[in-house]
């Protein structure tokens with residue numbers, strides 16, 4: 001995850017700051033799940049979804065496996081059977097329980113998982129507190145990776161419980177309703193970029209995942225990018241124009257998905273008596289035309305763009321546009337857990353990019369492939385990203401369920417093109433000249 005010894009050193013903050021960050025992140029995972037019952041935390045509603053308690057245990061296993069059992073000779077494993085239950089996909093670490101069967105694990109119970117978390121958190125804290133310089137040098141990058149990893153799972157906890165609750169005819173709400181901005185709509189504008197020979201990718205010394213490096217050159221033709229993500233109202237226009245019934249807008253695989261899955265609208269949209277409503281983490285609510293559309297697949301994003309006479313931006317275009325912007329927006333710390341409409345901009349204001357960060361992950365037209373000269377790290381942690389660089393598309397920017405501080409302009413999220421349970425939306429781009 002680090003380009004050089006210099007970057008590794010820069011990231012090796014002092015023990016106390018690292019422990020403070022670790023403890024705060026662990027508390028956040030527990031806060032996000034505090035209102036969920038043991039029954040809620042055990043359900044797996046589809047193969048892509050994991051039960052809440054599995055996320056809580058797997059993120060703990062990560063610290064236990066990659067830090068404590070390797071670097072702390074005094075560590076006592078909590079339960080040797082957990083290595084099989086909570087290994088996600090690390091071939092180098094050993095065999096594992098099949099992913100689609102995580103919902104069959106009534107044991108360990110939520111209480112035992114909580115005890116496992118306490119055991120590992122206490123051991124990590126003691127180890128870091130007492131680690132001599134050499135051990136700390138080895139552990140610090142792994143501790144940071146473990147924190148970033150658990151933050152990714154915090155987002156998954158929210159994505160997954162939303163899907164779990166959506167499957168229940170009672171439509172339980174994860175949290176109380178939140179206030180929405182219902183208009184007036186912010187005016188859509190465009191920001192132009194000259195393109196040319198540009199550089200993208202992470203520049204140290206702060207943490208980045210290995211898929212964000214090396215920084216490298218890319219050629220861009222002149223383009224422009226919409227100032228706002230596509231709204232529910234704009235997307236409704238696509239639906240009402242027969243978008244889901246007209247193959248001319250769809251990629252071949254997308255059209256096959258529409259027919260096989262019976263898609264007629266984004267995931268979590270429901271139509272009753274001619275009225276559209278959405279299922280959210282705050283329960284059902286009336287469709288809000290001015291908020292960003294969410295829970296569309298890459299195929300739907302691409303079809304919408306074609307219908308609109310535009311296209312999706314490449315990830316390099318998105319990154320060049322986002323470079324230099326403040327990474328702020330509607331992230332998980334707002335506790336809204338749903339995209340929000342942009343406030344109307346003052347009349348005559350020069351078009352500026354808004355909501356690039358937070359609200360919805362934005363699908364790009366770029367396949368998730370390694371950057372030029374990418375090298376997978378040695379050992380099991382090298383499996384973190386590299387082996388997934390096939391058959392997935394890149395999304396940028398972060399969403400309303402992404403932990404604040406976890407996103408950045410170079411961050412590459414990725415999902416298969418048919419996935420809809422992530423908080424995924426889109427922003428339009430267009431060629432210039």
Ligand SMILES: [Fe+2]
Pocket residue numbers: 058088149153
């Ligand atoms: Fe994981």
